[in-house]
Amino acid sequence: MTAPARLPIIDLHCDLLVYLSDVPGSAIDNVAEIGCSLPALTQGNVRLQTMAIYCATAPGSTKYAHLQAEIFHKLATDERSCLTAVKDVESLHNALSGKGDIGMIASIENASGFCEEDEPLEDGFKKLEKIIEAVERLLYISFTHHLGNRFGGGNSTDQGITRDGKMLLDYMHGRRIAVDLSHTSDALAFDILEHIDRERLDIPIIASHSNFRPVWEHNRNLPDELVQEIIRRKGLIGMNFLRAFVNTGEPDALLQHIRYGFEKGAEDAICFGADYFYTSDFPDPTRVPFYFPEHEQAGTSYTYLLERLLEHLTPQQLEKLAYRNVQHFIERIWA
Numbered sequence: 001m002t003a004p005a006r007l008p009i010i011d012l013h014c015d016l017l018v019y020l021s022d023v024p025g026s027a028i029d030n031v032a033e034i035g036c037s038l039p040a041l042t043q044g045n046v047r048l049q050t051m052a053i054y055c056a057t058a059p060g061s062t063k064y065a066h067l068q069a070e071i072f073h074k075l076a077t078d079e080r081s082c083l084t085a086v087k088d089v090e091s092l093h094n095a096l097s098g099k100g101d102i103g104m105i106a107s108i109e110n111a112s113g114f115c116e117e118d119e120p121l122e123d124g125f126k127k128l129e130k131i132i133e134a135v136e137r138l139l140y141i142s143f144t145h146h147l148g149n150r151f152g153g154g155n156s157t158d159q160g161i162t163r164d165g166k167m168l169l170d171y172m173h174g175r176r177i178a179v180d181l182s183h184t185s186d187a188l189a190f191d192i193l194e195h196i197d198r199e200r201l202d203i204p205i206i207a208s209h210s211n212f213r214p215v216w217e218h219n220r221n222l223p224d225e226l227v228q229e230i231i232r233r234k235g236l237i238g239m240n241f242l243r244a245f246v247n248t249g250e251p252d253a254l255l256q257h258i259r260y261g262f263e264k265g266a267e268d269a270i271c272f273g274a275d276y277f278y279t280s281d282f283p284d285p286t287r288v289p290f291y292f293p294e295h296e297q298a299g300t301s302y303t304y305l306l307e308r309l310l311e312h313l314t315p316q317q318l319e320k321l322a323y324r325n326v327q328h329f330i331e332r333i334w335a
């Protein structure tokens with residue numbers, strides 16, 4: 001079998017663009033400041049990294065998101081960056097071959113990045129098109145962050161979908177962009193699924209960076225019913241490495257999350273969504289340390305987890321977790 005250390009890795013979520021747009025003196029090769037620095041991605045054999053365009057819901061959110069889309073564009077087009085945009089199945093396969101640059105694809109973490117609370121929805125859709133133009137392709141859109149916005153309720157609320165949220169789903173129909181449930185309230189997640197079913201919309205469903213709520217109780221983790229919906233709809237569930245969502249006292253709980261996923265039928269959905277971000281300016285001291293040491297760097301974390309899972313999973317299952325499930329998902333929705 002292929003040694004797990006050499007398996008290619010696909011990851012569904014990081015906040016490198018936020019770090020590069022926000023932090024004075026930030027650099028893509030600064031291994032001390034962010035877990036998904038370029039040297040760490042290279043060392044960890046990460047072949048495709050999803051780059052979230054994140055913003056809070058606040059005035060100026062669309063300017064902030066646009067800046068990150070431009071940073072993505074610069075990274076993708078700068079010959080010296082060692083990064084290239086994955087925009088079709090061919091570029092996905094090139095990235096996975098490991099012969100060229102590391103692949104990256106953008107996503108939107110909070111729809112306030114293209115539509116502010118007080119502007120016409122149509123203008124928001126135009127801004128969304130502008131972002132897509134800059135990044136070439138979006139893997140997914142999360143409607144909200146922790147709080148709510150004009151589209152619906154975030155994970156720390158109990159609000160469901162709004163009229164604008166339904167219109168955003170109608171807009172996404174057939175565009176081959178997934179809707180991400182990682183930051184929705186449970187109510188918004190179920191409302192999204194209901195609207196998709198009622199209107200027979202063609203929109204893939206994922207949870208890009210969420211673990212399992214029965215393993216660790218947190219509103220950012222998925223209840224079983226949503227896990228089963230994602231499996232049934234052939235979506236993806238990306239395992240999150242943040243201590244707050246793994247288990248605040250027990251690093252091996254991340255292995256439990258992964259094994260729980262396999263036991264619950266998520267064998268073809270489970271993948272990585274490590275959620276590396278710049279933590280030094282984060283206001284909440286209870287979150288420190290943000291990651292357990294064995295999970296804090298892309299250079300070693302994925303390899304460590306795959307090696308620890310060798311005795312529990314088959315070589316085929318390890319491959320699915322490392323990259324195959326995301327590869328197959330992308331091949332299917334972009335075909």
Ligand SMILES: [Zn+2]
Nearest residue numbers: 109182183209
């Ligand atoms: Zn997030």
